[in-house]
Amino acid sequence: MDESKIIRKCAACNAKKSRNELIKITADKNKEVRIMPDSSFFGHSVYLCKDAECIQKAFKKGRLYKILKIKPDETLEEKIMTVLEN
Numbered sequence: 001m002d003e004s005k006i007i008r009k010c011a012a013c014n015a016k017k018s019r020n021e022l023i024k025i026t027a028d029k030n031k032e033v034r035i036m037p038d039s040s041f042f043g044h045s046v047y048l049c050k051d052a053e054c055i056q057k058a059f060k061k062g063r064l065y066k067i068l069k070i071k072p073d074e075t076l077e078e079k080i081m082t083v084l085e086n
C-alpha cells in the first residue's frame, strides 16, 4: 500500500495530509501508548502534523488524552516532540 495516498486529519488543526506527513499516536486497549507504531500495534489512533504548534495544541486542556482515552502522561508531549528532531 502506498502510504502517501492515505489521508488522515490532524487532531489539532484539522488539516488533511498524507499519513507519512503526520505523527501517529496509538493507544491500545491496555492503555499502552506508542508513537509512530508499526502496523502490528492496534488501537485508538490520533494523527498530528509534524509541527510543534499542533503538538502543543493537542495537549491543551488534555485534549489528546481525551481522544485517546488515556490518563494524562506528562512525558508524552516530550516524547512526541522528539519525533520532530529526527
Ligand SMILES: [Zn+2]
Binding pocket: 010, 011, 012, 013, 014, 015, 048, 049, 051, 054
Ligand atoms: Zn496540524
